[in-house]
Amino acid sequence: MKQLFPRLSLAVALAVPALLAQAADQKQIERGEYLARASDCMACHTAPGGAPFAGGQPIVSPFGTIYGTNITPDKEHGIGQYSDDEFFAAVTQGKRRDGANLYPAMPYTSYHLMSREDSDAIHAYLQTVEPINRAAPVTSLSFPFNVRLGLMGWNMLYGKDVQLAPADGKSEAWKRGQYMVDVLGHCGECHTPRGLPGAMQQDKRLTGGLLNGYLAPSLLADDLAARGWTHQDLSTFLKHGMSAQGTMFNEMFPVFHNSTVGLNDQDLAAMATFLLGDQPPQARTLAAVPTDKLSASAQRGRQHYLNVCAGCHGVEGEGKPHIAVAMQGNTTLRLEDSRNLVRVIEDGIGEQKFAGFEHMQPMPAFADKLSTEQLADLVNYLRQAWGGQPTELAVNQVEQLKADASAEHKAH
Amino acid sequence: MANRPLQLTLNGQSVGPVEVPDDLPMIDYLHEYRNLTGSRLGCGQGICHACVVIVDNPDGTSEEVRTCITGAHFFDGKKVRTIEGHAHRDESGKVTELNPIQQKFVDKFAFQCSYCAPGFVNAATVLVEKLQRQPIKKSQMEQVIEDSLGHHICRCTGYVRYYSATRDVLLDLDLVKEG
Amino acid sequence: MSNREISRRSFLQGGLVAGVSVTLAPLSSQALAALMENSVTVPSEQWLGNNGQARFRNDALSKVCGSKVFARDIRAKDMPGWPQQQGHAMLLKTVRADRIYDGYDLSWLGAELQPDRIVTADDLQKDGIVFPEEHAPDPLLPAGKVPMFIGHPVAILIWNDFERYRQAKSKLKFNDKAIRYGAQVPYYKGEPYGSFRYVRVGGPTSADEDEFASLKDSILFPMIRNRRPEWNSQPDLHGNLNERGMFYAERMKQQLQTPPEDWLVFDERYKTPSIEPAALEPDNGNGWYDPATKTLHFVVATQCPVEAATETAKMIAPSRFGLAKLNMHPGYTVGYGSKDHNIFVYYAALAALYGAGVPIRLANDRYEQFQSGIKRHSFDIHYQLAVDKKDHSFKIFRAEMDVDGGGRINYSASVAAVGATAAQSIYYMPQSDLQATAYHSRGVEAGSMRGYGTLQSMASTEMMVDEIAGRLGIDAIDLRKKNVLRSGMKNTQGAVPAGALRLNEILEKASANEIWKNRDARKKQFDAQDPDNWYGVGFAICQKDFGTGSEAPMASIEYTAEGHITLRHIGIELGTGMSTSQALVVADFLGNPANEVSTGVTDWSELQLTTSGNPYIMSQAEQDNVLRNPRWVGKIASASSATNSAYYFSHATREAARVLFNHGLWPAALEIWRQGPYGGQANPYVVRREDAHWVDGKLTANGMEPLPFAMLAKRAHERGLVTGATVHGFNRWSWAESEFTIDGVRERLPLDGLAVKYGDGAPNVKKAQMNSAGFHLLDRQNVAYPVTQLNNAAVTYYSPVATLVELKVNKGSGEVKVLDHHTWVECGRVLVPELVKGQIEGGVAMGIGHALLEEMPLYEGGPGEGDWNFNRYRLPHARDVAVWKQTSEILPPLSPSDPSKGIAEVVMIPVAGAIGNAVAHAIGKRVRDLPITSARIKEALNG
Incomplete structure (x- = not known):
């Protein structure tokens, strides 16, 4: 049925007056624009400061840097010569028009379940964007990934790995959410751990992955609830890039601008429904732990907090509206693995503009401001006071997290 | 709120230890406890950089620190220079010598109302000190100045004179190499 | 009279507003400097280049060293004679315009952090405060009323020390827990403003x-x-x-x-x-009301010090506190207009008034400045x-x-x-x-x-x-x-x-x-x-x-027998370099810029000016009638705004300097050039005033020997010529003109107020005329004011x-x-x-x-x-x-x-x-x- 449908609609379109056909096309284009957003095509195919879909965005992979390609309708460097069939093959199977394999940075492992109708709509939309006559930079990868043929093997092994969880007995919203999250949104590409060849470990789907030294945390319902997420908060987070649990940062931040901000409330709610389930687990709430109940390290950490954090995050961790997130209720503090906490404190966060007038100020990097001991104390304070993580990180553990981070940096 | 002892070196003078609240922002310490009001409160939120002071690190480097979002106790044991500490004065308090950045800002009419001037003086002074350790190439100069002063907000001047005066100082002090 | 004495006089004496003696010593003035450690500006010898151009701003050294230049920088301990203790205040505001304000609740701050004084609308009413009408009604919203706007202040909270103020304020920020809201109501309805x-x-x-x-x-x-x-x-x-x-x-x-x-x-x-003007110095004031002497000492950031002083005096004088004296100290400031005609000044004055003898500082942080600063x-x-x-x-x-x-x-x-x-x-x-x-x-x-x-x-x-x-x-x-x-x-x-x-x-x-x-x-x-x-x-x-179509610049220039030139001006230094450029304007007629400049001056008692009516809307008949009083002017003093310094402020400075030249320096020069038999070196040539030129600070004309300013100043003083002039001008898209008899010479000038001072050597009968705050106040004659119809020119x-x-x-x-x-x-x-x-x-x-x-x-x-x-x-x-x-x-x-x-x-x-x-x-x-x-x-x- 799915394969027939587009041809059917084409036939109908030919039969009606041209104006109506145009309107139908316009509708398909608008739908395609929406789906392109839901699929976050821009994330890889638009460089910072670049024309939309003109490619050039560097994608750092364990095997080298891959550059997003030009998918504007330019005939020379873009996809101006692609037919709907060819486009569908590229999106769902990673097949280039000339038959070569696309690098697996293209998430066809998720897109392979995209409907033909949706693919055509995205293609129709992309044909309306301004053609940019410019080649994307040449990708250079280590062997065997520099050989496009070598990818054949990878594809045979893992290419179609994403299989949807059974939807029996689930609500319509759940099913829609599944399509949005697992297929279009390809959330699992980051939130799933990857094995050595770079392929997702499908048995650990959405249990969290490592990305450029940051943890893309688990999206399993129980894990989300343990970190304080409710259905409402999750939809709000996707819609605004921020919620009581914090803001999107690092690799998730561009996802907001390129994708989730433009999705309708129904789809966002569906995504939350899929992630938390039709019967969401109770979100865990935490009470702040008084200072005298903290460990010695955490108590020392408190003074570091007052020295360099409280100016923005508030003396009581209450945050400042539109300036800096609260520490009370912050989801990052609740991760048992404090990697992100350490990374954020060390690296800082650039200035982040969200929708409307929301504009969070940059967080400074403290890598050369705090010693490892001070960092450990501070992290312990944050974990214990507001993270519900009573266990203490030893200095050498923090040292290790820092070392992991710099190893990642080196790899890039 | 608990007090704790604070000891630091402020414009070359050892201060303290004195008991001050553990959450006291440095800017309040400077203004209300030391009556040094030249580090100005512009945004109070670490955005405008009018309040920056210079911290001299043990390794001989210097850096800007925003006092409105940094606690006084962060500076415990540190060496701090504020805008009030740059110029040399005679016994009557009359200014006898400015630092090279201050002098050039004066000569070039760099500021108008001057509320932001202390921040710019400190940022540019830190830049000069950095380049004294490691000069840069001329081709990098404009970008380096932008990187050093670019976060500072001025509402009166449009920045042109601050930037060109800083450039002149870098050239005058021979901190920029051909290339 | 030495400069120190001039300065002391301007500090210690003053005009009378609503029965209140108002004096003003700007933070930049020598008067305050005499009492404080530093002054803001340096003498022109330092900032003037050899070519007669400014080498740097006269306030540059203070500014680049982070000295106390702004009102914002001042604490009680900086002010001579003030108590050492510094209290702090903040305004409590309601942030919902669709709810009745039902009072406040600060109990949750705890006993320790309670304000030492809370001032509400009831207090202002009970104590007979007459809030300036142009900023009324309801400076503090009474309980039970609909706010006029989002952020309507409801109370002034005062703490007598910094720490409790700091801690309480941080708890009051970013929430309206302290406000009790009543019923939802339609928004306040106000008539169009114009x-x-x-x-x-x-x-x-x-x-x-x-x-x-x-x-x-x-x-x-x-x-x-x-x-x-x-x-x-x-x-x-x-x-x-x-x-x-x-x-x-x-x-x-x-x-x-x-x-x-x-x-x-x-x-x-x-x-x-x-648009938020975003003047980096947020609105602020710091005042000490001394109940013993009924004196308000008031450091404030304003672009219109004369208006601010006048209205502050009128606000407090009739109240139960009483006001015998108001000492205003405007700082150098910045506002881009936002500190002109600004209600904040009066909140700051009230905070001081209710300080119970403790100096109180009301100073917006940036969030508060966004919240209530003029847009x-x-x-x-x-x-x-x-x-x-x-x-x-x-x-x-x-x-x-x-x-x-x-x-x-x-x-x-x-x-x-x-x-x-x-x-x-x-x-x-x-x-x-x-x-x-x-x-x-x-x-x-x-x-x-x-x-x-x-x-x-x-x-x-x-x-x-x-x-x-x-x-x-x-x-x-x-x-x-x-x-x-x-x-x-x-x-x-x-x-x-x-x-x-x-x-x-x-x-x-x-x-x-x-x-x-x-x-x-x-x-x-x-x-x-x-x-x-x-x-x-x-x-x-x-x-x-x-x-603005109603500009009233005032300036006063004096020189000593030693050639030291002092300029007093109503203008406020806003960063535009007004104090530097006005000092230079003096050089057009005196050959040298003012050595010393006082800006933000409000004491102009020598002119004994009075005003009434609204210059924008008064009828021609009303204007003709009030003009019969030679002390009446259309407006007392301009604010420092509306881009008025270069033209209007220069007008007053230049006219004052012109009087000094024509009636002091030029006659002195002629006398020197005519020394000797048969009219000396001047005799063989025709010497005309319009040919006078200053070259390198020396005066020459028609080939006469260049004479240094100091020599002329000395001679003018010896002869008792005009050595000081205070002028007032009024402009309604055209200048008011009048005739004055200056040292026996009648002249028509684009001024409506003039007082002069004679040199040290003046005969006693002449000196006796200097009975208006040390000046000889001249009566204007044949005044021609711009017609009121010119208001329509806009x-x-x-x-x-x-x-x-x-x-x-x-x-x-x-x-x-x-x-x-x-x-x-x-x-x-x-x-x-x-x-x-x-x-x-x-x-x-x-x-x-x-x-x-x-x-x-x-x-x-x-x-x-x-x-x-x-x-x-x-x-x-x-x-x-x-x-x-x-x-x-x-x-x-x-x-x-x-x-x-x-x-x-x-x-x-x-x-x-x-x-x-x-x-x-x-x-x-x-x-x-x-x-x-x-x-x-x-x-x-x-x-």
Whole structure:
């Protein structure tokens, strides 16, 4: 049925007056624009400061840097010569028009379940964007990934790995959410751990992955609830890039601008429904732990907090509206693995503009401001006071997290 | 709120230890406890950089620190220079010598109302000190100045004179190499 | 009298307001310096170059060393004679305009952090505080009432120490837990603040008599019904002024509705944002009320110290506290207009008054400044312009402007009027109908802010003209040249602007500019090379009035026998370099700049001035009547705003200096040159005063031996000639003139108040005349005041500025990046070129902010809620202003006798229009709402 449908609609379109056909096309284009957003095509195919879909965005992979390609309708460097069939093959199977394999940075492992109708709509939309006559930079990868043929093997092994969880007995919203999250949104590409060849470990789907030294945390319902997420908060987070649990940062931040901000409330709610389930687990709430109940390290950490954090995050961790997130209720503090906490404190966060007038100020990097001991104390304070993580990180553990981070940096 | 002892070196003078609240922002310490009001409160939120002071690190480097979002106790044991500490004065308090950045800002009419001037003086002074350790190439100069002063907000001047005066100082002090 | 004595006198004596002795010693003054450790300015010997030009600002050393320059910097312990203890206050505000205010609850702060004093509306009422009427009603909202606006203050909270204040304030921030809200209610309804209509139908040419014009006939005023203006006068060509005006207005409207074939009628709307002035020094005051002596000592940041002192005295004097004395200390400050006519001053004074003998400081942080600091008005503009498609001449210009004045009236009415009268920009409009109405809203109070309505209307006009050129398919500068005002032509009020208009000269320069000439080729090339961005070039020009139509500058200059020159002035140093340039103006007549300058002076008791009535609306008969009193003036003192220093302030300084020259230095010089038999060296030559020249600080004329200033000063003192002069001037688009008998010589001067001082050697009978605060107060005679009808002229002094901008628009983000800009300015004679250049650079940056970056919601979610700061409100940074590439050009004056014209506001305006035009060139679509954000660009591209 799915394969027939587009041809059917084409036939109908030919039969009606041209104006109506145009309107139908316009509708398909608008739908395609929406789906392109839901699929976050821009994330890889638009460089910072670049024309939309003109490619050039560097994608750092364990095997080298891959550059997003030009998918504007330019005939020379873009996809101006692609037919709907060819486009569908590229999106769902990673097949280039000339038959070569696309690098697996293209998430066809998720897109392979995209409907033909949706693919055509995205293609129709992309044909309306301004053609940019410019080649994307040449990708250079280590062997065997520099050989496009070598990818054949990878594809045979893992290419179609994403299989949807059974939807029996689930609500319509759940099913829609599944399509949005697992297929279009390809959330699992980051939130799933990857094995050595770079392929997702499908048995650990959405249990969290490592990305450029940051943890893309688990999206399993129980894990989300343990970190304080409710259905409402999750939809709000996707819609605004921020919620009581914090803001999107690092690799998730561009996802907001390129994708989730433009999705309708129904789809966002569906995504939350899929992630938390039709019967969401109770979100865990935490009470702040008084200072005298903290460990010695955490108590020392408190003074570091007052020295360099409280100016923005508030003396009581209450945050400042539109300036800096609260520490009370912050989801990052609740991760048992404090990697992100350490990374954020060390690296800082650039200035982040969200929708409307929301504009969070940059967080400074403290890598050369705090010693490892001070960092450990501070992290312990944050974990214990507001993270519900009573266990203490030893200095050498923090040292290790820092070392992991710099190893990642080196790899890039 | 608990007090704790604070000891630091402020414009070359050892201060303290004195008991001050553990959450006291440095800017309040400077203004209300030391009556040094030249580090100005512009945004109070670490955005405008009018309040920056210079911290001299043990390794001989210097850096800007925003006092409105940094606690006084962060500076415990540190060496701090504020805008009030740059110029040399005679016994009557009359200014006898400015630092090279201050002098050039004066000569070039760099500021108008001057509320932001202390921040710019400190940022540019830190830049000069950095380049004294490691000069840069001329081709990098404009970008380096932008990187050093670019976060500072001025509402009166449009920045042109601050930037060109800083450039002149870098050239005058021979901190920029051909290339 | 030594300078120290002069200074002490100005500190210790003063004028009388409402029975209160008001004295004023600016923080910058020697008087205070004598009591404090440092002074702000340095003597001119240090800052003056050998060429007579300023080497640096006279306040530069203090400023660059972070010395205490601003009122903000002052604490009690800095002030001589004040108690050491410093208390602090804050305003508690309600942030919901849709709820009754039902009182406050601070119990949750805990016992330790309770304020030491809470002042509410009840206290003000009970204690007989007479809050300045222009800022009333309800400075503190009484419980049970609907707030007038979001952020309406309800109480002043006072703590007698810093720590408890700091901790309590941090708990009170970002929440309204302390406010008890009552029932939901409709918003407060306020009447419009002002509504005006300027109708003009010119004759066949500008030179012919107008059929109808504001200046010749009248400004039109509506009836107000349901808080909207209603123009219900019956149009009648033979009726009264209103009816005649409406006849012409109606005729224009119909012509636009059914235009001839060969007219193009442009019809679009423009919207401009509410802007936070963002003066980096937030509003503040620090005062000590000494109950024992009933004296208020008051350090305050203000652009209008005389008004602030007067109103403070009148507010407190009748209260139960009583006020015997008010010692005001204005600091150097910055405000871009926002510290003029500012209610904050009176809150600060009240905080001090209720301090129970402890000095209290009320100082906004940035969030509070956003919440309650005066804003630039948001305009909603509807323009219609008819153009002849054949010869491209403008035919009829029609404008309707709705101005959002926020919660208090402030200057909203006049901002609306000024916005309307500026709408024509630089063009001759044969027929025009310009309406503007300023409304109350629940937004933050808007008031005097750099631009004052003209930025809003002129930047829009410049975008309109550019768009029309596009529709006509002609060069936008050619269209401007076709319609530009030339010298002697009338403005939309029917008044002829002052002096030569050099607008066409600027247009010629701009159209010859390579970037403009080749803009389309450049775009093609740039767009091909950089496929990520669109390139655009835009131009705009305007001319902006300066002054307010009721300017009253005062200055006083004295010199000692040793040649030390002191200048006292009403002006406040706002960063523009006013104290430096005024010191230099003195040199025109004294050959040397003032060695010492006191700014912000409010003590002018020697002139014994009085005023009454409103100079803007008084009738001619009323003016004629009050002028019988030789001490009456139209206004006591100007604020430091409205770009008034270069022209108006210089007028007073120059006239005072001229009196000293003509009646002191020149007679002294003649006497020296005529020493010896038969008239000495002067005898063989004819020596004329008009040939006098200062060369290297020495006076010569017609080949006479150059005489140093000090020698002349000494002789003038010995002979008891005029060695000091205090002057007052009044300007209503023209100067008041009167005759004075100065040291026996009768002279007609553009002044309405004059007092002089005679040298040390004056005979006792002459000295005895110096009985008015040490001066001989002269009675003016044959005074000629500008007629009240001139109020309808609205504007006559203009400075023109034009800007050309190159920019690019990013195809992905929609963000605009200014690549380069060039500005042309004509400002007559330049006093200090570096200061003018600095004003251009700063103004252009502010214009870029207005055009591209700065925006906030007016009401809910806006600054009134108290959580706005510079993270969300984007001020231009260096990266936004083409800091390394920008250029500018100041047109040379026609002759050295050109007046110095104000430019502080105008330099900001054309860049805004030019950016709008350049964006249109870049993306091929018009964005008519400012700021041109990426969201609006995307909307325009998709729409």
